[in-house]
Amino acid sequence: MSRGMGSTLAAPAQTAHHRDAVGAKLGMWLFLFTELLLFGGLFLLYAVYRTRFPSDFHFAATTLDPLVGTVNTLILLTSSLTMVLAVAALERGRRRAAQAFLAATMALGALFLANKASEWAAKIGHGLFPRSGLLLDRTDGENLFYGLYYGMTGLHALHVLVGLGILAVIWGLLARGPRRGGEAAAERGTERLGSEAAAERGTERLGSEAAAERGIQLENAGLYWHLVDVVWIYLFPLFYLIS
Amino acid sequence: MYGPVTSYPASVDATFYFIVAVSLFFLLLVTTLMIVFAVRYRRSRRPRAEQIEGHTLLEIAWTIIPLLLVLAMFHFGFEGFRALRSVPEGAMTVKVTGRMWDWSFRYENGREAAKLYVPVDRAIKLSMTSVDVLHSFYIPAFRVKEDVVPGRETYLWFRPQTTGPADIYCAEYCGQRHAYMMSEVVVLEAEEFEAWLAAGGEEGEKEGVPALLARHACLDCHSLDGSPGVGPTLRGLYGRQRALIVAGREETRVADEAYLRRAILEPDAEYVRDHERNMPAPVGLSEEDLERIIAYIRALE
Amino acid sequence: MARTAAPPAPLACSYLHPGGGRGGLLGWVLTTDHKRIALLYLYSILGFVAVGVALGLLMRLELIAPGRTIVGASTYNALFTLHGVIMIFLFIIPGIPAIFGNFILPLQIGARDVAFPRLNLLSWHCYIAGAILAVTALFTGGGPPDTGWTFYAPYSIRTTTNVTLAVFAAFVLGFSSILTGLNFIVTIHRLRARGMGWFRLPLFVWSLYSTAWIQLLATPILAITLLLVMMERLFGLGLFDPARGGDPLLYQHLFWIYSHPAVYIMILPAMGVVSEILPTFARRTIFGYKAIAFSSMAIALFGYLVWGHHMFTSGMSDTSRWIFSLLTFLVAIPSAVKVFNWTATLYKGSIDASPPLLFVFAFVFLFMIGGLTGLMQGALSVNVHVHDTAFVVGHFHYVMFGGAGFGLMAALLYWFPKIFGRLYPRRPVYIALGVLFAGFNLLYFPMLVLGWMGQPRRYYDYLPQFQTGHLISTIGSWVLLVGLLILTVTLMRAARRGPWAPPDPWGGTTLEWRTASPPPVENFAVEPAVTGRPYDYGALGRGAAAPEGR
Numbered sequence A: 001m002s003r004g005m006g007s008t009l010a011a012p013a014q015t016a017h018h019r020d021a022v023g024a025k026l027g028m029w030l031f032l033f034t035e036l037l038l039f040g041g042l043f044l045l046y047a048v049y050r051t052r053f054p055s056d057f058h059f060a061a062t063t064l065d066p067l068v069g070t071v072n073t074l075i076l077l078t079s080s081l082t083m084v085l086a087v088a089a090l091e092r093g094r095r096r097a098a099q100a101f102l103a104a105t106m107a108l109g110a111l112f113l114a115n116k117a118s119e120w121a122a123k124i125g126h127g128l129f130p131r132s133g134l135l136l137d138r139t140d141g142e143n144l145f146y147g148l149y150y151g152m153t154g155l156h157a158l159h160v161l162v163g164l165g166i167l168a169v170i171w172g173l174l175a176r177g178p179r180r181g182g183e184a185a186a187e188r189g190t191e192r193l194g195s196e197a198a199a200e201r202g203t204e205r206l207g208s209e210a211a212a213e214r215g216i217q218l219e220n221a222g223l224y225w226h227l228v229d230v231v232w233i234y235l236f237p238l239f240y241l242i243s
Numbered sequence B: 001m002y003g004p005v006t007s008y009p010a011s012v013d014a015t016f017y018f019i020v021a022v023s024l025f026f027l028l029l030v031t032t033l034m035i036v037f038a039v040r041y042r043r044s045r046r047p048r049a050e051q052i053e054g055h056t057l058l059e060i061a062w063t064i065i066p067l068l069l070v071l072a073m074f075h076f077g078f079e080g081f082r083a084l085r086s087v088p089e090g091a092m093t094v095k096v097t098g099r100m101w102d103w104s105f106r107y108e109n110g111r112e113a114a115k116l117y118v119p120v121d122r123a124i125k126l127s128m129t130s131v132d133v134l135h136s137f138y139i140p141a142f143r144v145k146e147d148v149v150p151g152r153e154t155y156l157w158f159r160p161q162t163t164g165p166a167d168i169y170c171a172e173y174c175g176q177r178h179a180y181m182m183s184e185v186v187v188l189e190a191e192e193f194e195a196w197l198a199a200g201g202e203e204g205e206k207e208g209v210p211a212l213l214a215r216h217a218c219l220d221c222h223s224l225d226g227s228p229g230v231g232p233t234l235r236g237l238y239g240r241q242r243a244l245i246v247a248g249r250e251e252t253r254v255a256d257e258a259y260l261r262r263a264i265l266e267p268d269a270e271y272v273r274d275h276e277r278n279m280p281a282p283v284g285l286s287e288e289d290l291e292r293i294i295a296y297i298r299a300l301e
Numbered sequence C: 001m002a003r004t005a006a007p008p009a010p011l012a013c014s015y016l017h018p019g020g021g022r023g024g025l026l027g028w029v030l031t032t033d034h035k036r037i038a039l040l041y042l043y044s045i046l047g048f049v050a051v052g053v054a055l056g057l058l059m060r061l062e063l064i065a066p067g068r069t070i071v072g073a074s075t076y077n078a079l080f081t082l083h084g085v086i087m088i089f090l091f092i093i094p095g096i097p098a099i100f101g102n103f104i105l106p107l108q109i110g111a112r113d114v115a116f117p118r119l120n121l122l123s124w125h126c127y128i129a130g131a132i133l134a135v136t137a138l139f140t141g142g143g144p145p146d147t148g149w150t151f152y153a154p155y156s157i158r159t160t161t162n163v164t165l166a167v168f169a170a171f172v173l174g175f176s177s178i179l180t181g182l183n184f185i186v187t188i189h190r191l192r193a194r195g196m197g198w199f200r201l202p203l204f205v206w207s208l209y210s211t212a213w214i215q216l217l218a219t220p221i222l223a224i225t226l227l228l229v230m231m232e233r234l235f236g237l238g239l240f241d242p243a244r245g246g247d248p249l250l251y252q253h254l255f256w257i258y259s260h261p262a263v264y265i266m267i268l269p270a271m272g273v274v275s276e277i278l279p280t281f282a283r284r285t286i287f288g289y290k291a292i293a294f295s296s297m298a299i300a301l302f303g304y305l306v307w308g309h310h311m312f313t314s315g316m317s318d319t320s321r322w323i324f325s326l327l328t329f330l331v332a333i334p335s336a337v338k339v340f341n342w343t344a345t346l347y348k349g350s351i352d353a354s355p356p357l358l359f360v361f362a363f364v365f366l367f368m369i370g371g372l373t374g375l376m377q378g379a380l381s382v383n384v385h386v387h388d389t390a391f392v393v394g395h396f397h398y399v400m401f402g403g404a405g406f407g408l409m410a411a412l413l414y415w416f417p418k419i420f421g422r423l424y425p426r427r428p429v430y431i432a433l434g435v436l437f438a439g440f441n442l443l444y445f446p447m448l449v450l451g452w453m454g455q456p457r458r459y460y461d462y463l464p465q466f467q468t469g470h471l472i473s474t475i476g477s478w479v480l481l482v483g484l485l486i487l488t489v490t491l492m493r494a495a496r497r498g499p500w501a502p503p504d505p506w507g508g509t510t511l512e513w514r515t516a517s518p519p520p521v522e523n524f525a526v527e528p529a530v531t532g533r534p535y536d537y538g539a540l541g542r543g544a545a546a547p548e549g550r
C-alpha cells in the first residue's frame, strides 16, 4: 500500500475483532430485542382493545379453529427443535447433519406458512376480512379482533418468511463447505487489510476461522428462528384459545 | 392562584410569568458567567488552566435547587389545570360538533348556531365531538383548548368575564382548510342571551339555502359561483354527466335528484373522479332541508 | 490557528486517498471504512438539509402576509409535512451519530472500525433508500403527503395524498437508525482500546452510547406504528379508525412513545460534542465528568416516561396528564445539571475563543431558551394554552436547530481538520456565526410571541393581528440563510484548499488526535492504549491519554 505507514499493518491485534463471536451474539440479541418491541406495540393494542371489548373478542375467537392453531404450534415447536439440532451438529463439526437439520427446519417453516395461508384463504372465502360486508355488519369489537388477527399473524408470517430466507442463505453457505468459505473470508479480509495482511494469515487458520464464523451465523439464525417461535407461542393463545 | 378573585386566564398568565421569571434568571446567569469566564480566563491572560475535577456540594446544589423550582412550576400548572377540569355545578352545557372545516353549536333547547353565543359570567360547559377527523377547540382569549375526537366526547368549561366577541380556532391539523376552521364566541349580557336563545327555533326556518349550506359547512368545499374548491362546484351541476368512481370502478351517471340525494347523504358510496374523498356526511340535516338544498342546486344554472 | 509550528507534509495514505485501486465512485458507495461511510452520510445529509431549508424558506415566504402569497393551502400543508419529515428523519436524527459518531467513535476508543462494518454500510444504504422513497412520495400517487410529520390518525388514513409511501420511507429510515445504534452499542462494549475503562470514555462516546440505546428501544415502536398506518390504508384493519371502534388516541400514544425519546436522540449527541469541545478550548479537565456521563443515561431513561406531554389536550385521562407533567419536569433536571457543569468547566480555564467554542456558546444559549420554553409547555395549564401554537414551533426550533443544529455545526468545525486534514480561516466563520445567531433569533423568537398570542401552528393563513411577528420571522429566515451560505462556502473552500492540518491542531487529549489528519485507513499506526482519564490536562501537560510506546 503505502510507504510511511507500513508499520500499521504489523499490528495484528487490530484485526482480531472481525471474528468477535461475543460481539456478533451481542448484536443479535440486541436485534431480537428490537423485534420483541416491534411486536410489543401490537400486543399493547391487543391488550387495550381486549379489555375494552371482552365479550366481542370472546365471540369472534370462536370462529377461529383451535385445531389449525395447535397444529401450527406443534410445527413451529418441532422446527425450533431441529434448529437446535442443526446448531449442535455443526458445533461437533458434522456439517452434513447440520445441513439436513436445517433443511428440516425450513420444510417445517414452509409447512407452517402453507397451513396459515389455507386458514386465511378459508376466512377470506367466508367473507371475514377487513372492510368485508360481513364484518361491517358486526360489532366494533369483532372488527378490531379481525384487524388484529390479520395484522399480527400477517406480520408474524412475514417474519417466518424472512427467517426462511436467512436459513436458505446459511444452508447455501454450508453447502459450499468450510474451505471455500474460508477463501471468501480471506477475500473479505483482503478488502479491509490489504494483501500483505491476508498473505500473512495461513489458509489453514482461515479455514477453521471460517468454520467458526459459519457456527456463529448459524447460531444467530437459530436465535432469530426461536424468536419467531416465541412470538407465535404468544399469538396462539391470544387468538385461538380465548373463546 | 385561581378562584373567584382572579379569573382563570389570569391564573394561567401568572403561572406562565413565574416560569418566565425563573427562566430569565437562569438564562442571564449562565450567559453572563460564560461571557465573564471567557473574557477573564482568555488564553492570552492565563496560559495555564487550573484543573478542577468537580465539586460534590455544587453538584448537589444545582440538582436540588432546580428540582424545587420545577416542582413549584408543576404545582402551579397543576392547580390551574384542576380548575380547568372541574366543571362547577349548574354550568350551562352546549354541544359542540367539529367537522371539516367548521364548528357547530347546539344548545339544550335544540337551537343550533355557527357561532357560540354565551351569557357573561356564567359557567359554560362544552361537550364536544367530531364527525370526521381530529380537531381541537381553542379560544386563546380564555386560555382553553381541548381536542375534539371522533368516537368520543371531550369537554372543557370557561366563565366569560366581559362581553364581546373572541376568536375560536381549530388547533389540531385537520386537512386542507384547517387554517380557516374558525368561529367566534360572542359573550352577551344575560338578558340578551336569553332573548337570543328563545328566538331559537324560528331562525332556522327563516334562513335561506345559502345560509343553510354555510351552516352545514358545505360552502367550505363547494362554491356556488362555479369557482373550484375542495369539492366540485354546485353551480350547473344538475343534469350534468358525472364521471364517478363506484366501488373502485369508473362509471358515469347523470346528476339527477336521486344522485344528489345519495351524493349528499352517503358521500362515501360514490366519488367524483379527480377529487379528494373527504366529504363528510352532514349531521342533523333534516329531510326538509335536504329537499330545499336539492331544489336549490337544481335551480343553480 | 495551528498550535504546532511545523507544517506537516500531506499524508499520502489517508483514508481519502488510500491508493491501491480503491478510488472511484464504487470505492465510496461500497466502502466498509467507517470514515468513508461518515463522509457519505455527511454529503447526503447536507444535500437533504438544503432541500429542507428551501421548503422552510418557502413556508416563510407564504406567511409573510395574510392570504395567499405564493402557494395554495394544499401546497403549504405539503410543505410543512415534508419540511418536518426531512428535517427530523433525514437530518437531525441521523445527523451527529451517523456523521461524527461514525467518524470519531472508533477513533476515540482506539478501534480500527466499528463492530460490524458491513452492517454500517447497510445502514447507509437503508438511509439512501428511505430518502429516495421519501422524495418519490412527492411525485407519485395522490400528491405529496399533507399530514404533518406526526401522521396523526384518522386524518392520515383518510387523506388521498401519498401518505403510504412517505410512511414507508420513514419506516426504512427507522431501520437504518436501529442498525446504527446496534452497531455503536456493540462497538463500545467490545472494541475499546486496552486500558479504556468505562470512566475513561470520552463524554462524546457516553452520549452516543445512551443515544444508541434510545434508538434501539424506541424506534421499533415507531416502526410498528407506521406499519399499522400503512396496513390501515392498504387493507383497512380499522385499528385506529373511530368509525370501527378503533381509537385514534392509541395512535398518538404509540407515536410519541417513540417520538419523545427521539428528541433526545437528537440532542444527546450534540451535548456530547459540547462536552468534548469545552475542555479542549479551556485546556482543562471537564467539570463533573461523572455527573455529565450519568445525566446522559438519566435523560435516556427518563426520556421514556414523558411522551404524554404531547397529549395534554388530546382527551386522555386527567390522571395521566398530571403524571406526565410531573415526569416532564423531572427529565429537565439532568439537562440543567449538564448546563451548569459546562459553565463551571470554563472557570479558571485557559480559554481560546476559537470558532468551535463560540458555536458551543451559541448552542448553550439557544438550547437554554429552547429548554426553558419546554418547561413552560410542561406546566399543564400553560400547555393547554400554547399547545399546537407557534409557541411550540418556536420551542422545537430552539432545541432542535439552535441545539442539535448548532451542535452539529460545532462538531463539524471541531473535527474538520481531522476529517479533511485541512484548516479553515477563523474570521469568515466568526462572521457566519454572528449572522446565523442574529437571523436565528429574528426567525424564531417572534414565533414564541405569536404562539403566546394564540397563533395556531400549521396555519396556511392568519388574522391581521399576527402580521408583524410573521414579517420579522420571514426576514430572519433570509438573514439565517446568508449566514449558512457564508459558512458553507468557507468550509467548502477550506476542504479543498486550506493549509494542511497537523494531527492535533487544537491540543485535544482524546485518542482521535493521536493519529494523522486525515487518519490512515487503519486509523492508528500503533494500537493505542489508555492509561488515564480523558481531558487530563493536568498530568504533565497532556501525556495521559497518549498511546504507549510512541
Ligand code: HEA
Pocket (backbone or CB within 6 Å): B022, B026, B027, B030, B066, B067, B069, B070, C150, C263, C264, C266, C267, C309, C310, C328, C329, C331, C332, C333, C335, C336, C339, C367, C368, C369, C370, C371, C372, C373, C374, C375, C377, C378, C379, C383, C386, C387, C388, C392, C395, C396, C399, C400, C403, C404
Ligand atoms: C432536540 C429536541 C428537543 C429537546 C431536547 C426538547 C426538550 C424538552 N421539551 Fe420539547 N419538543 C420537541 C423537541 C425537543 N424538546 C419537539 C420536536 C416538539 C414538538 C413536536 C411536534 O408536536 O411537532 C416538542 C414539544 C414539547 C412539548 C409539547 C408541546 C405541545 O405540543 O403542547 C413539551 C411539553 O411539555 C416539551 C417539553 C420539553 C422539555 C421540558 C424539555 C427538556 O428536556 C428541556 C431541558 C432543558 C432545560 C431546562 C434548559 C437548560 C437548563 C437550565 C438553563 C437551568 C435551569 C433549569 C431549571 C430551573 C430546571 N416539548
Ligand code: HEA
Pocket (backbone or CB within 6 Å): C049, C052, C053, C054, C055, C056, C057, C059, C060, C063, C080, C081, C083, C084, C085, C087, C088, C091, C092, C147, C148, C149, C150, C393, C397, C400, C401, C405, C406, C408, C409, C412, C457, C458, C459, C460, C477, C480, C481, C482, C484, C487, C488
Ligand atoms: C432540525 C430541524 C429543523 C430545522 C433546521 C428547521 C429549519 C427551518 N424551519 Fe422548521 N420545522 C421543523 C424542523 C426544522 N426546521 C419541524 C419538525 C417542523 C414541524 C412540521 C410539522 O408541523 O409537521 C417545522 C415547522 C416549521 C414551521 C411551522 C409550520 C407551521 O406550523 O405552519 C415553520 C414556519 O415558518 C418553519 C420554518 C423553518 C425555517 C424557515 C427553517 C430554515 O429553513 C431556516 C434556515 C436554516 C438554515 C439556513 C440553517 C440550517 C442548517 C443547519 C441546521 C446545519 C447545517 C450544517 C452545516 C452547514 C454544518 N419550520
Ligand code: CUA
Pocket (backbone or CB within 6 Å): B098, B099, B100, B101, B134, B135, B136, B170, B171, B172, B173, B174, B175, B178, B179, B181
Ligand atoms: Cu379542524 Cu384543524
Ligand SMILES: [Cu+2]
Pocket (backbone or CB within 6 Å): C259, C260, C263, C306, C307, C309, C310
Ligand atoms: Cu416530548
